[in-house]
Amino acid sequence: MSAPAPGATAEALNEAAVTRWIETLGLGARAPLSFERIGDGRSNLIFGVTDADGRRWVLRRPPLGRLLPSAHDVAREHRIMAALQPTPVPTPAVLGLCRDSAVSDVPLLLLEFVDGIVLDREEVAQAAAESWRARAGSALVDALVAVHAVDLEAVGLVELASHGPYAERQLRRWRAQWERSATREAPQVEQLAERLHAAIPAQHEVTLVHGDVHLRNAILDPAGGAVMALLDWELCTLGDPLADVGTLLAYWPQAGDSPRVPRGVSTLPGFARREQLLDAYATASGRDVSAVPFWHALALWKVAVILEGVARRALQDPRNPSGEGTVQVVDDLLERARQVADAAGI
Template identity: 50%
Template sequence: MGLLPTPDRPAGEQGPDRSRVRLTGGDDAFGLDAQTVLGWIRSLGIEVTDPVRLDRIGAGQSNLTFRVTDAEGRRWALRRPPLGPLLASAHNVAREARILSALHGTDLPTPAVHGVRYHRDVPHVLMEFVDGLVVDRMSIAEALSLRRRRAIGSSLARTLARIHAVDLDKTGLGDIASHKPYAQRQLKRWSLQWERSKTREMPHLDALTERLQVSAPVQQELTLVHGDFHLRNVVTSGRYGDIVAVLDWELCTLGDPMADVGTMLAYWSEHGEPSLGGPSPSILPGFPTREELVHAYLRHTGRDAATLGFWHALGLWKIAIIGVGVLRRALEEPHNRSETGTPTQEEIESLIAKADEAASAAGI
């Protein structure tokens, strides 16, 4: 068992109970055993009272997240990769734990990591359970006031600016990835993921890939990049709407900060636009428009948005490929399915069409 020495902080509440799977006893399809988890927590020197219960939470369909609750109501979050065969370098929760530990103590809101444990060569990460609300489905967003929706959107832009301001030398994160041009690295990585995870040929996606490859902008800056920054990957304050934790750092790397802005916009769909898993909460009144999000980010950073059209198109292209991977994992191992459903072939096709449209709008 490898441990990451980080201070313990109280567990908290992360939105309403959205449990789909509850584990209280022996070994389960997820490779988790409540008694083993109990012993692990005790070995970390953390106070815990038997029995513990594990509930799968969240709408994520990549790494699996569980809430661990003991008899006294104390809570932690436990993360592990999805089930079944995995693509090389994907779903690396141990690397994610290293990044979170490095960010602990900065002004960036992240959960504290308590430890990393390997079970049958599969890494499991135990971390703080952050108090707040995850707006990961339409019903939660609909219950929010217009003012709170606006506050959440504004906080997204501010928080992304803070991610890109992280000092790589002070945090020791300057070596987590290559310093070579990020656009080419992303195109190479996700093209390879597409080849390994596709369920059928899509010539229109291949054509878009070629257009993106010949239009990749010259890299001007290198910062920490979250890689998957969007509304469902943050915890917001239960009262005010400011972001109290940024989650899901498995795609974190070093690269062009505008790539994160493009990804955020790709997830931030507007009326009539496609999204995976049904309509995005961002279409509701009160949430800022994409243009307002961009302006807020630029005000905080002073950066130039000249390459944003490319990164928006690449973000949509990447999400479509991620959707294909999620669909394939769900077909191969049904336990990987989220309660919110699995991306459909039609949704993926629509995203590719939207990516093509965004590329054309950017002159690609």
């Protein structure tokens, strides 16, 4: 799992009340339970839970402070992940959802602890062999193919979201989110949105879309590198499967990228290059991937909007992680989106 994050849990959890709730779930949890923040906590907050016998679970809750409409809905995540339990999609087991205001002022989601590797820090990736790093990219592609193959009718998710044109929905949603979360004037956001809207490709199918697939949202097998669990289903919806491929590429910097692009572990030797990921997806899924550059540019733009919201939450509520440096990353992502759009003729 991810490394522990600094900071106490007192403001985010009523530990005594949460302990009592977990004890009612029939998991055999034995008090006292300890709670430790894990991950960087920029969206939903994640806690490792350990009982007196050393058994472990993972708890998710929305971030602190005022939330934007429809954002950080862990109850919706519960619905999606519970539906996916019988499918080949790698997800942690869903153990409980708490909506009791006597326990928490926001919903809480309890999940199985999956003991594997999360590539959320460069030192973790540095410790892995180059051959293992090479398998990480293909493992994420395999997981995406499984997500896109889910029978929506069979798992009860056919009405999860609109079946209408996905690109239009995404542009409309994230434009509105920018208006609510912007911390400054940034005309390039609307300029890019207009360019993307004018270049929307035809949508040929509707599948489950994870919405946020990248290395930090996957737990990998230490031995073979396979995806043991896909995490963070907050942005999951129904739409064009190529959107997920664009998102994977947006979160996959590689050696030789402009220095304005935020660095990530995928720049280390051994990790696949973006064109290799795209070829692997095309082969495994059998889909035409010619429209992926549009989705790549859209994903970079969307991630920039999301990170602007991180900066806003940090300004509005100091209990949330610092947004220091986030505005520069937002600008870098918008510049990268412009470059990808230019190269695609958008």
